[in-house]
Amino acid sequence: MSRPVIVIIGAGPGVSGSLARRYADDGHDAGLVGIDEEQLAELVADLESRGAAVAHAVADITDDQASTAAVTGLGERFGRIDVLHFNPSAFREEDPLTLTADHLLADVRLGVAAFLTALQAARPFMSEGGRVTATGSMAADKPWNRAASLGVQKAGLRNLVHSIDATLEPDGIRAVSVTVRGTLSREGDFTPDRVAEALHAAARQDPDDWRTEIPYTGR
Numbered sequence: 001m002s003r004p005v006i007v008i009i010g011a012g013p014g015v016s017g018s019l020a021r022r023y024a025d026d027g028h029d030a031g032l033v034g035i036d037e038e039q040l041a042e043l044v045a046d047l048e049s050r051g052a053a054v055a056h057a058v059a060d061i062t063d064d065q066a067s068t069a070a071v072t073g074l075g076e077r078f079g080r081i082d083v084l085h086f087n088p089s090a091f092r093e094e095d096p097l098t099l100t101a102d103h104l105l106a107d108v109r110l111g112v113a114a115f116l117t118a119l120q121a122a123r124p125f126m127s128e129g130g131r132v133t134a135t136g137s138m139a140a141d142k143p144w145n146r147a148a149s150l151g152v153q154k155a156g157l158r159n160l161v162h163s164i165d166a167t168l169e170p171d172g173i174r175a176v177s178v179t180v181r182g183t184l185s186r187e188g189d190f191t192p193d194r195v196a197e198a199l200h201a202a203a204r205q206d207p208d209d210w211r212t213e214i215p216y217t218g219r
Helices: 015-025 037-049 064-078 101-125 145-171 192-203
Strands: 005-009 029-034 054-058 083-086 131-137 174-180 213-216
Touching: 005 015, 005 064, 005 101, 015 029, 015 037, 015 083, 015 192, 029 037, 029 064, 037 054, 054 064, 064 101, 083 101, 101 145, 131 145, 131 192, 145 174, 145 213, 174 192, 192 213
Parallel strands: 005 029, 005 083, 029 054, 083 131, 131 174, 174 213
Antiparallel strands: none
């Protein structure tokens, strides 16, 4: 039997890289979709050193055709997708009086709508026991007004995860977002490795007690 596979949308350094390493150490192969070839190459080398088979695609995930092709290609390469993780969001320092409608829609396209494209491309390769996870943020509940679009993205992402779970649950596939209630840092409770561990644990919940949103407070 082939090894389980995680596909990460928005792969690179930070939480997504830590999550890829966590799954590689847990016996998963990895498919990576990102926009920076150099960052992806570094992550690929790291994961391969841990024994994982890795494939990657450079793609603009706001381009539906490019994103679909990237995820479909990874699914065909491995023949399966056991975990789909969505990580990206757009940070734009504009408050509600300077944030334009076009900027807001562009950010939501990256931080929410691109999730739909990736999910729909991944679904044919997912089966019972599959998991869909997403990196959430306290900005969904307590947005910083000077980066207004981020709160909209994270609130939309969490809401979408609820709908994804309700749609896929009859097929034995579950979805969860982890709301990071803190600021990422190099030390302490909110390092990328600690957040990745919370995401990994969220995907391993008991299906009978499944929660579609789990807060991570660092404790």
